[in-house]
Amino acid sequence: MSFNASDDDSQQRFALGFLFALITLIIATVLGVVVFKRGIQRAPVAAPAAVAVAEPAPVAAAAPGVVVTEEAAVVVEGGVVKFYFASGKVDLAPGAAEALQDVARGVNEGGRSAAISGYHDATGDAALNAELAKQRAVAVREALLALGVAEDKVELKKPEVTQADGNNAQARRVEVLLLP
Structure with a gap:
C-alpha cells in the first residue's frame, strides 16, 4: 500500500506544481501586457520616415x-x-x-x-x-x-x-x- 500512496503523492505534487506554473505564467502574461501597454502610451513618438x-x-x-x-x-x-x-x-x-x-x-x-x-x-x-x-x-x-x-x-x-x-x-x- 505504501507504493500506491507514493504514486498518489507524486501525482498530487506534479498536479500542484503544474497548477502553480500555470498560475505563474498567467500572472506574468497579464503583468507583461500591462507594462507593455503603459510603455506604448508613454513611449516617445518616433519621427516619421520622411x-x-x-x-x-x-x-x-x-x-x-x-x-x-x-x-x-x-x-x-x-x-x-x-x-x-x-x-x-x-x-x-x-x-x-x-x-x-x-x-x-x-x-x-x-x-x-x-x-x-x-x-x-x-x-x-x-x-x-x-x-x-x-x-x-x-x-x-x-x-x-x-x-x-x-x-x-x-x-x-x-x-x-x-x-x-x-x-x-x-x-x-x-x-x-x-x-x-
Missing part, C-alpha cells in the same frame, strides 16, 4: 523624445506633402515652394489632379479652428494655382474628421495628395 523639406525648430518637449514646434514646416511622407503651420497662422513654411513645384509638376505633366485637405488642433474654439484649417488649405491651393496648375485640377477636400490626432503642432496641417 524627407524633410524644411526642419522646424523645436520650442518645447511635451514628453521625452516628443518635439512640439510652433513654426511652419513642410514634410513629404509616403507620397503626401504635409504643410505644418504655426499656431493661429496661415503662412506657408520656408521650403513650401519647392514641395509645391513638385506637386505642380506631377499635376501638369502627369495629367493628374491634387486634393488638398486642412486639419486643425484641439485647442481653442472648434469653429474658428475649422475656418483656420480652411484658410490654410486655400493658401496652399492659391500657391499651387500661382505655379500654373489649372484650377480644375485642384480640389479642396474637407476630411471627415478635421481635428487631427497627434500633438497640436502636428495636427495643424494641410495635406496635398496627387490623385490619379
Whole structure:
C-alpha cells in the first residue's frame, strides 16, 4: 500500500506544481501586457520616415523624445506633402515652394489632379479652428494655382474628421495628395 500512496503523492505534487506554473505564467502574461501597454502610451513618438523639406525648430518637449514646434514646416511622407503651420497662422513654411513645384509638376505633366485637405488642433474654439484649417488649405491651393496648375485640377477636400490626432503642432496641417 505504501507504493500506491507514493504514486498518489507524486501525482498530487506534479498536479500542484503544474497548477502553480500555470498560475505563474498567467500572472506574468497579464503583468507583461500591462507594462507593455503603459510603455506604448508613454513611449516617445518616433519621427516619421520622411524627407524633410524644411526642419522646424523645436520650442518645447511635451514628453521625452516628443518635439512640439510652433513654426511652419513642410514634410513629404509616403507620397503626401504635409504643410505644418504655426499656431493661429496661415503662412506657408520656408521650403513650401519647392514641395509645391513638385506637386505642380506631377499635376501638369502627369495629367493628374491634387486634393488638398486642412486639419486643425484641439485647442481653442472648434469653429474658428475649422475656418483656420480652411484658410490654410486655400493658401496652399492659391500657391499651387500661382505655379500654373489649372484650377480644375485642384480640389479642396474637407476630411471627415478635421481635428487631427497627434500633438497640436502636428495636427495643424494641410495635406496635398496627387490623385490619379
